[in-house]
Amino acid sequence: MQIADVRIFLAVAAAGSLSAAARQLNIGPMQVSRRIAVLEQELGVRLFHRTTRSVALTAEGEAFSPYANTIVEAEESARGELHPAPATASGTLKLTAPSVFGQTIILPFLTTLLEQHPDLCIDLDLSDRVLDIVGQGLDLALRIATLEDSELVARRIAGNPRIICAAPHYLARHGMPARLADLDEHQCIVLHSVPRWPVLVHGELQRRRVNARFTTSSVDAVRTATLQGLGLAMLTYWDVHEQLRDGALVAVVLEDAAMEDLSVWALTPTRRYAPARVKIFLDALEQELARRQQGQGMAPAA
Structure with missing residues (x-):
């Protein structure tokens, strides 16, 4: 399985059409179609329902999607380990956070974060439900709770x-x-x-x-x-x-x-190295919480 083919799969799934994905990737639509066909042959399943105007994930494509994200992110993490971390974040950061915390803390500082990192996109799910990070292909979950044992990687952000x-x-x-x-x-x-x-x-x-x-x-x-x-x-x-x-x-x-x-906890899927955008976001969040804590006598220690 070629990682380049997995990237093409993710681009088609996000764009909803072969031609749109081809434009984003700066390659021809026929090349996109061929690489998807090769990937489907290797996996032994059909990943997309195709029509003349659009494509949609099959059930097998939906099931493969979170693994595809993990494959691509593992490659990015390996490159990041072998080379200096980039000063800027790129790609789409997919995260979930409790509704009130997201509205009062995360949303206000996103404008500055996105201005500092023009190649970064944010996909934020505000929900008080506990979501399956791996199953939904999320990079990160912010939770406020007493954590139970799990295979997720936990980082304490603030009291x-x-x-x-x-x-x-x-x-x-x-x-x-x-x-x-x-x-x-x-x-x-x-x-x-x-x-x-x-x-x-x-x-x-x-x-x-x-x-x-x-x-x-x-x-x-x-x-x-x-x-x-x-x-x-x-x-x-x-x-x-x-x-x-x-x-x-x-x-x-x-x-x-x-x-x-x-405490406020950041949970990421089990893997040794997370994408650079995760670290950059969490560092910015810690700084934002520390800034808000300054001068407030009741502020919990980070």
């Missing part, structure tokens, strides 16, 4: 502790809770994925049931409801750091309990 918070006008009406038991007297806003609030009592993790006045599957909806004064919420630092800084939300510190200390 991200859980924080109980509320709007000032809610606390003015209902009072500031001082101890864990005081939560029983308050209405709370609960995320479906965290029905019981994890808290540390004498160093041991407990999951405490709270009075859920409003429940939702969306982190953004929890934050909005908290700002509107519907009750106390437990969110992570990077979800609400701007609101805490501006005073729109107030952190609740309990005397007899501490919050779980999570």
Whole structure:
């Protein structure tokens, strides 16, 4: 199997036609068609449904696509190991991130990043679901959670502790809770994925049931409801750091309990060397988080 043929396969899959891929690759359409035919013969399957105007991946082509990405990226990584890393990133960086983190952290700094790297493209999936990185051909997943054992490569980007918070006008009406038991007297806003609030009592993790006045599957909806004064919420630092800084939300510190200390993790598929665009993006993200942390007393250590 020729890596050049795999690159042509990926170009055709992305462009949706042989002629468009040929123009991108600066080769003739007939050459593209021949190389795809050679690849199909080697694999023993048909990779594309062909019509006079367009092509579409077959089920076998869909299944081969993530492996094709891995093959191409492995070659890029090998070249990067043998030669100095490029100063600029190129190609398409495919990543997923939690919705609120992506909207408040990633999107604002992408303009500068793309200006610095004109050959870089970003394909960003904002989702609170856990996606299959390898199966969907992703370069990178940003996650905020306690990581389970897996074959993925994990890199810690920054601390991200859980924080109980509320709007000032809610606390003015209902009072500031001082101890864990005081939560029983308050209405709370609960995320479906965290029905019981994890808290540390004498160093041991407990999951405490709270009075859920409003429940939702969306982190953004929890934050909005908290700002509107519907009750106390437990969110992570990077979800609400701007609101805490501006005073729109107030952190609740309990005397007899501490919050779980999570982190922002970057997960990449299992391979020794990642494409240069992954490293450049993660370095830029770390710098962005460090910049935002400066001057904020509650900022977690990176």
